[in-house]
Amino acid sequence: MNAEIIAVGSELLLGQIVNTNAKFISERLAELGINVYYHTVVGDNPMRLTKAIETAEKRADLIIFTGGLGPTKDDLTKEAIASHLNTSLVSDEEALDSIVEYFKKTNRIMTENNKKQALVLNGADVLPNLNGMAPGMFYKTDTHRYMLLPGPPKEMEPMFREFGMPKLAEQLEEMVKIESRVLRFFGIGEAQLETEIMDLIDGQSNPTIAPLAADGEVTLRLTAKDPSGEKAQQLLDEVEQQILARTGEFFYGYGQSSLMIELSALMKKKNYTIACAESLTGGLFQSELTSIDGASSVFNGGVICYSNQAKIEQVGVAESTINQYGAVSEECAVELAVGIQKKFNTDIGISFTGAAGPEPLEGNPPGTVWIGVSFAGAAPRAFKVQLQGSRNNIIMRTVKYGCHFLLRELADK
Secondary structure (H helix, E strand, C coil), rough: EEEEEEEEEEHCCCCCCCCCCHHHHHHHHHHHHHHHEEEEHHHHHHHHHHHHHHHCCCCCCEEEEEEECCCCCCCHHHHHHHHHCCCEEEECCEEEEHHHHHHHHHCCCCCCHHHHHEECCCCCCCEEECCCCCCEEEEECCCEEEEEECCCHHHHHHHHHHHHHHHHHHCCCCCCEEEEEEEECCCCCCCHHHHHHHHHHCCCCCCCEEEEEEEEEEEEEEEEEEECCCHHHHHHHHHHHHHHHHHHHHEEECCCCHHHHHHHHHHHHHHCCCCECCCCCCCCCHHHCCCCCCHCCCEEEEECCCCCCHHHHHCCHHHHEEEEECCCHHHHHHHHHHHHHHHHHCCCCEECCCCCCCCEEECCCCCCEEEEEEEEECCCCEEEECCCHHHHHHHHHHHHHHHHHHHHHHHCC
């Protein structure tokens, strides 16, 4: 069964609210093994909604609507669908009794238009609304299935879980589980990653492999289908092993994790502490680290040393180093990392210095970055990175590179 989700409401098109309903429904449909190929948003206009339905019927067996079931004139989903399907709307007495009882309990006056919410497609299975007034409904023809749900998530989500999903499960001849897994990579571009696994992508059928680049990182979403969830997981394990055999050096985590989350977890596991000296990044590394629960067990402190004077006085960089090599240099980055490690008596010291742009700094083009790393008992090192993009993008990616280098170094400790 293939599905399309149609969200009805001009407020969605105006950007006044976000369409979280489509995400929720898609996730639940995946649990049932129902494919979702399209999300559509249409305003409160019967002609445009009818055209959206006609388009959806050409490419989906199941069409799920959210929104437009309320009492006002712009709530027209039921009317448009009834007209399109050449059926009538009838009042559901149980729903009407529930609406009347709601107004009695809240001591409010019930206006005539509220009765509109009790109207349902003639012949539809009614989905009770235990958290609001307008019921949902499920309607079936020889060729298609239609499900109408209210727009407010607090009403739609429990209705779909408790009544919508069981109704759809009845329609499925075979329950197929869809399992997904997201692999996260850093330090490799989307094009290079795709090239490394191109034969796997070209030959994909089950599982499927979908690359996505965002915020200086690359993710791969692996999706497997099988009547058995256990078998689907096995299929994911097999393709993941093939991918990591080629690109494992750039892999760092799964799902909604981040480089900083993984770094924090690894430092906790190894019982390491860290301090940070930030010039270029202006405190972003420390901010992101301390946003993670339990950061106090690994983070001792840090200094934002934006000026050369602060580097010298607050962290201990030699004035001669600044004069001879400049602040944007390997030598400065190393002394910052060593100095901050000693200042806070930690296992690790990390530093960030460079030119964020948009103008060059000390003759260095924007995006020139030095990241210093000092481990107790080991020779300090500095890594040079040349980045492109806006000032904010360079700063953000610099922090990620700092996490990336530390994860790589800690893996060998």
